[in-house]
Amino acid sequence: MNATDRTPADLLRSALAADPARPLVTFYDDATGERVELSVATFANWVAKTANLLQDELNAEPGDRLALLLPAHWQTAVWLLACSSVGVLADVGGAAADADLVVSGPDSLDAARACSGERVALALRPLGGRFPQPPDGFMDYAVEVPSQGxxxxxxxxxxxxxxxxxxxxVELTGAEVVRRALADAAELGLGPGGRLLTGRSYDTWEGLSAGLFAALAAGGSVVLCRNLEQVAEGGLEKRIESERVTLTVD
Structure with missing residues (x-):
């Protein structure tokens, strides 16, 4: 982090300038066996493409509210930073009817249809795969994002x-997100190069901080685990060792 970093997007830019090759987000889904590792550079590329989609295709502007109806997932982390890049308020689990646009996973499409604005759907399939059949009334993220700048x-x-x-x-400004993330990292003892494993959901600040913001602010990385309760016996210990985890939070 640099002293001038005041938003999550600033933190990502500083991380990219410092060491683009280091891991930032490693994602596991223990229901499907999926593992995805994104370096700072790869993650930042996804964020840039998604921010371009938001700004140019969805016509999102600073101050717009986006209902983010997604679970803890690497693509959710991308959307959080894309919103910060554009100046859009990311309302995690928010009411679609109150939002200017909505981003939904496959399990929240019905709730997302309450949004009268633009609707984007993510299949959350391995390797960022698209829907076999795009849901009516939604843009398929996996189809649209690859062509973005x-x-x-x-x-x-x-x-x-x-x-x-x-x-x-609770609503937080970009500056408050950064301050809270830095405070959480210090409280956890997470510093540069630290590697935090978490199975927390993204529906609380604590989950978002452990699953993204604290590591980003501290110059560390996160091992984000979905459906961790389904990990095989002894699998968690092996993961901690193989991923060189320095800190775990549950």
Missing amino acids: DRFAPYAPVDADAPALAVDG
Whole structure:
């Protein structure tokens, strides 16, 4: 992190400048056996493409509210940073009817249809795969995002003091997200090069911080585990060893 970093998008830019090759997010889904590892550079590329999709295809503007109806997943982390890049408020688990646009997983499509604005659906299949049959009324993220630009520049400056994240009934500015993430990293003892494993969901600040923001702020990385309760006996210990985990939170 640099002293001038005031938003999560700033943190990502600093991480990219410092060491683009290091791991940032390693994702496991113990229900499917999926493992995906994204370096800072690869993650930042996904964020840039998604931010371009938001700004150019979905016409999102700073101050818009996006209902993010996705589980803890590497693609959810991408959307969180893309929203920060554009200046869109990411409302995690928020009411679709109150949002300007909605991003949904396969299990929340019915709730997402309450949004009268743009709707994007993610299949959450391994390797970022698309829906076999796109859901009616939704843009298939996996179809649209690959053609987006690899670099992103916002049309308007992002205000670090504007609301950037809503979760569990609390709204935070971009600057508050950064401050909280730094405080959490210090409390956890997570520093540069640290590797945090978590199975927390993304529906609370604690889950979002452990699963993304604290590691990003500290110059560390996260091993994000979905459906961790389904891990095979002895599998967690092996994962901790093989992934060189330095800290775990449950």
